[in-house]
Amino acid sequence: MRLDRMGSMHQSRLSFLRQFLRRVSKQNWKFNRDLFEINARGVGRALYRLSTPSRDYTLVCFAHDLPDEMRSDRVIASAWDATFTLYDGKPSIDDINRLSQHVPYQEEGRLTQNELCLSRANRSVRLWDYVLNCLAEGKQPDLDRIRDVGYLMRTTAVYGSGKFGSADRRVVEKREEANSPFQLEMMTVYLIRTFVMDLIEHLAVMKNPETAVKLDSSIRRSFGVGNSTGLGMAPFLINHPRLIHNWFEAKENAIATVKNVEDATQTEISKFKELVTRLKPHLKAWQSEHPVQVKKNLVLEKDIEKLEDKLEGFNFHIKFPWKTLCDWSEKELSIEGQEMLNSLVLEPYGHLIDNFGDQMSCDEAKLFPINGDMTVESVKSTIEAYYSWALEIDWSDPSCNARAWYTSEEKLEPRLGERFEMPELNEYEQALQPGRDVARAYANLCELEPETPLASFLAVYPEHRHIIRRCLTCGELPFSEIRDNTIDSSMLPIDMLRAKLSFFGACHFDPRSDRWVRINMFKGAPFPDELSSGSDPEDWIWAP
Amino acid sequence: MSEEIELSLNEYEALLNKAAVGSGLSWGVAEDAAACGAWFMSFGVNELDTWIEHLHDKRFWIDYCKKIDQPSSNKLSNIFDLAALVYVRPEKKVQVNNYEWTGEELIIDGYKQTPSFRACLSEKQFKTLNKYAYKTYAPATDESRLSGAGAGLSDND
Incomplete structure (x- = not known):
């Protein structure tokens, strides 16, 4: 992700x-x-x-x-x-x-x-x-x-x-x-x-x-x-890795199922083509003044035209037509356009994919157990396998560590502050920057003998307990972690909001700020x- | 007589978590401490005064976590040890003092405890937890207000 x-x-x-x-x-x-x-x-x-x-x-x-x-x-x-x-x-x-x-x-x-x-x-x-x-x-x-x-x-x-x-x-x-x-x-x-x-x-x-x-x-x-x-919705995505994994996995499984359809029926093809005719009027009604969205919608308009052109001469009677279309989109369309197509191709296939909806909940009542007998070496391997993106970031660069997520005493409003302009925020920072925290834990893991049990590490470094639990959880679930820096100076919280809102079924996304x-x-x-x-x-x- | 406060169990665990962080425990240790407090409450058992007392002893909760991570190191000398073991080995029968876990039910002094998704605590306990939780909230300042969603724009349209 x-x-x-x-x-x-x-x-x-x-x-x-x-x-x-x-x-x-x-x-x-x-x-x-x-x-x-x-x-x-x-x-x-x-x-x-x-x-x-x-x-x-x-x-x-x-x-x-x-x-x-x-x-x-x-x-x-x-x-x-x-x-x-x-x-x-x-x-x-x-x-x-x-x-x-x-x-x-x-x-x-x-x-x-x-x-x-x-x-x-x-x-x-x-x-x-x-x-x-x-x-x-x-x-x-x-x-x-x-x-x-x-x-x-x-x-x-x-x-x-x-x-x-x-x-x-x-x-x-x-x-x-x-x-x-x-x-x-x-x-x-x-x-x-x-x-x-x-x-x-x-x-x-x-x-x-x-x-x-x-x-x-x-x-x-x-x-x-x-x-x-x-901003309240952004921490939700980070705080519920197992649940989020189920959402993304269900959608990915649905897309894979449709891509795997060998022959499309005329009804399915007609349904898809009819939906494509709705895209331009839908986009016209999608109002936004935010420069990021304005630009994306301009590109999306071109993507819709490209898709319409592609469909003009497209032979749906080839084997695996939806895979062919999706593969084409990955080369020719923007990410916004690719994602639109990914949602569209699912529409004619309720009978094949609606059941994936039953797999999107998660029992989160219990914390993920930490196996304290694991060795430090083994934890390091998990981190190297799933968090290499985080280990590659230069966390001493102020722009990579620019923001701090915190909660205000004012009606407990979630906020995102500039760390170096408001240094007092460090004291209130929430655990919402897995990338940085995993890099810190990794550095301390490297100080210990490889065979040291994880329980001994956590007794000495209890400050890493949260992130170690997260690494072990997310290491098993490929869609559970946002593989990006959530405190980078260029990070847009609206990206996280949009993902969650799309799973709700929202449309006409109109960012009013970042x-x-x-x-x-x-x-x-x-x-x-x-x-x-x-x-x-x-x-x-x-x-x- | 002071009023009793009723919370959902979920809300209670979140409050314990914040109180534990506010008292100085790390995020990860606080999660386990909160889960422990919520586990007792899920059987209607209010062990909160002892739980709060332990907030002054960081080592207690770090050791508690070690008992969860390595159940073989758990010597089962008090009811928090019982909670730590049940958390990772719920199928195991265990008895500590007057507390007995059958593998499914909690029995205290021979009486089966009724599971519930509510938490009842005294006003004093509620205030104490909030006093600690409040330490995790940043003070309200004009500068901080600008870092919330919706700041600096008209949202009345």
Whole structure:
């Protein structure tokens, strides 16, 4: 795994929101809006329930009247336009009243084992009033204006897995619908999308009951849920090597499976070709002002043209056509284009590759055991085999050791500081620079006799225990480690964010700086009532 | 009477980890110390006061780790030794003082302990852990604020 490739990844059939929608459709989950009590100022509460064959999940929504000047996507914000929790089952009135004392305060509140996720969202200033006024006046909003933003609200955090007192992952992980990664978080965001659409239509009626109209269904679908993602996601990728390995391995296995298809059927070829026609409109709607992304999208536009040209005369009836195409892309396309093709070729092959989605979770409850009887020589060999890239970096060069990851006491916001400008940060540095730390451990390992047991080394050098455990873990799992310097002066945290977000199923990546990215989720996807009426859970992807 | 604080087990282990780092343990040793504390709590056993006491003795936790890495060196003289052995040899039956591990269940004074994914601790214990954990957080400064995501740009659009 290299950062430049991670920073070019796209959603695929294995992405978590795709897995979620497939399951909703296949198992015919039922959807109900159990409550919607919101006043003309947009203040109130609502309940949205999804029923699987075996249980209920309810999104408890609190809508607020937030002054414009308080609206901020940063972790350090203290108020939002709407706040949410995903409740395990059907909440009672007492539950809702209890949650109303906690959920609007987010990190300052406390949840119980009955709650599974905690989230909040802010309105898009660019679109909210425009769409509201259009609907209140009886008009449909302009698609071009919608396309420039893509959402009416963006979430600024979706917490799960025991955060703030909510249910530990171990409570739900054995449930079929929650076993794959982030399924309950996907459910939360999906129901938020429905709530947001209902909210704006409701407020339009409150504003002008005489003339207000609802959104046309095709326009309604063009809204996803935005999301602002900051630095918290980057440490996640480093702190969960075994889990991350499973994600990347599943996708790699899926690509290898499709490359191994000897003969493509006409249906599969047609499906692929139809998807390729969606790429240009999709790219046109992919707005970003960040110079890195602007440049990548210009190159991607050329890549799409190259792909279209290639397909003009391409004979799909050769043996192993997908391998031939992917091999061609590695020579002719940018990494962004290669990754787009890697995701595209998976689409016609759900029957061969969707099952890889079942292998993307990981039991991380126990630490990886260290075998203290290993010799120092053997540990050194593992490091030389898997971390040669780290041993080759000159860590005395200030540009290679330029940054420090740390947590601020301000709402525990994760931050990335310049080490040499803020030397006090050294004291607070988190263990998020495996490359440098492995080089330091290696230097000390070299001081000892080769036959020294690892346990004796760690008793003398306990400061290396974390990185040694990591090396032994990652040495067994080829996709577990980012083989790049995470504290280099030129490192872009957005590359890490993009990789994780692509596994979520996000699109329209719009970096706002080197450490913050806006994305869109579920844009174009069917709403719950549409899925219940038989809408295809897959055929909305690469929407403009 | 002081209030009881309830955390998810996951949240509790993360807090123990930070407290251990804040007390001066290295990251790797802190991970094992936190896993040890969370293991007790997963059976509803609050050994936290002893766990916190040991934070003042770095050597204790380094030795604890050695017992995990080399189970043959574990002399099983206290319940933390039992936790270290069970962590790497969960299938093994073992008894230390009034604690008995059956290979699957923890029995104390003859009573089977009920597993749970919640952690209950006193307000005093919670404050003590947070006091140590806070040492891992950098002070809030204007300069630091600029190094967070979203700094220096309008995010209200």
